[in-house]
Amino acid sequence: MRYVLPPINAERVAEYIARRLRWYVREYAGKRAGVVGVSGGVDSAVVAFLTARALGPENTYCYVLPSFATPKEDVEDALRVIEALGLPDGNWEVISVDPILKSFEEVLGEMDRVARGNVMARIRMIILHEKAYAHNALVIGTGDKSELLLGYFTKYGDGGVDVLPIGGLYKTHVRQLARYLGVPERIVEKPSSPRLWPGQTAEGELGAPYELVDSVLYLRFEKWLPEERIAEELGVEVGVVKRILEMVKRSQHKRMMPEVFHVGQRDLGSDWRYPRQWF
Numbered sequence: 001m002r003y004v005l006p007p008i009n010a011e012r013v014a015e016y017i018a019r020r021l022r023w024y025v026r027e028y029a030g031k032r033a034g035v036v037g038v039s040g041g042v043d044s045a046v047v048a049f050l051t052a053r054a055l056g057p058e059n060t061y062c063y064v065l066p067s068f069a070t071p072k073e074d075v076e077d078a079l080r081v082i083e084a085l086g087l088p089d090g091n092w093e094v095i096s097v098d099p100i101l102k103s104f105e106e107v108l109g110e111m112d113r114v115a116r117g118n119v120m121a122r123i124r125m126i127i128l129h130e131k132a133y134a135h136n137a138l139v140i141g142t143g144d145k146s147e148l149l150l151g152y153f154t155k156y157g158d159g160g161v162d163v164l165p166i167g168g169l170y171k172t173h174v175r176q177l178a179r180y181l182g183v184p185e186r187i188v189e190k191p192s193s194p195r196l197w198p199g200q201t202a203e204g205e206l207g208a209p210y211e212l213v214d215s216v217l218y219l220r221f222e223k224w225l226p227e228e229r230i231a232e233e234l235g236v237e238v239g240v241v242k243r244i245l246e247m248v249k250r251s252q253h254k255r256m257m258p259e260v261f262h263v264g265q266r267d268l269g270s271d272w273r274y275p276r277q278w279f
């Protein structure tokens, strides 16, 4: 398999994202600070570094929100990020989501691991928004371009954020940016995982390494090559390419506002009907 993404200019990208994030939070939203859920993974580490660069450590709030499925090394790595940023004491906290998850299961009954994982992600979302309200802040999202295109996130969970500063960067580019920013190497090298159940890895669930996923997405959406040419170019079966692009199609609803059924002024009280072929 060939990796075809050109590298980014990490210095310029970091500068651009930090400036734009500062403008978005301060000028556009009129807020003071940013709240980040820090997992010990590379996306949230990069976003925490960029938020501190944009707004200053005193205006950056980091929350580590482990569950029973979080390895203890991840909590250690999350704390390393917080230490590296030099956040003041009141600007970070470790809060276990397990008691909240347990009370959900007591009321709703036991859930399977996917359902429980999505509830876990939505519990984190609620906590982060509560903290944002408390600190006059926005919830800074950590989704990258690969996850957003694949729909590899929980709708209204880790997807329920206010702004997506690294949403224009593929996962492999986020790792490059992480190295430039000085994110600890163990975090940069760690295989991506939502950690929604023990042993879960992103590449295991997606069925392909991110180098391949990113190459397919790049050749399709930036070079507009047809599926067969992408397969040839990367030296993989066309079925692999089709499967990745199918994930993009099926997750369109996660990248849009919910469909609104508009009712126009002239429809109210008139006998005009939508043409049959619209349905």
Ligand SMILES: Nc1ncnc2c1ncn2[C@@H]1O[C@H](COP(=O)(O)OP(=O)(O)OC[C@H]2O[C@@H]([n+]3cccc(C(=O)O)c3)[C@H](O)[C@@H]2O)[C@@H](O)[C@H]1O
Residues within 6 Å of the ligand: 117, 118, 121, 147, 151, 152, 153, 154, 155, 157, 158, 193, 194, 196, 202, 205, 253
């Ligand atoms: N066509 C459509 N139009 C409008 N809405 C539609 C829809 N199809 C489904 N839906 C709605 O979407 C829901 C399904 O979406 P969702 O609840 O997200 O659930 P789903 O996509 O099934 O699962 C989330 C996936 O993201 C992964 N994940 C989650 C969290 C974090 C990370 C990470 O990388 O850190 C990864 C997780 O491992 C899993 O593979 C349905 O329950 C339904 O309500």
Ligand SMILES: Nc1ncnc2c1ncn2[C@@H]1O[C@H](COP(=O)(O)OP(=O)(O)OP(=O)(O)O)[C@@H](O)[C@H]1O
Residues within 6 Å of the ligand: 036, 037, 038, 039, 040, 041, 042, 043, 044, 045, 063, 064, 065, 066, 067, 070, 124, 142, 143, 147, 158, 191, 192, 193, 194, 195
């Ligand atoms: N234990 C956790 N504590 C705090 N936030 C979390 C935790 N688990 C997930 N999150 C939030 O959900 C986001 C989505 O998880 P995801 O696994 O995609 O990102 P990551 O762990 O930062 O990087 P990677 O995708 O490489 O694992 C995280 O970036 C983080 O903001």
Ligand SMILES: [Mg+2]
Residues within 6 Å of the ligand: 039, 041, 042, 192, 193, 194, 195
């Ligand atoms: Mg992760």
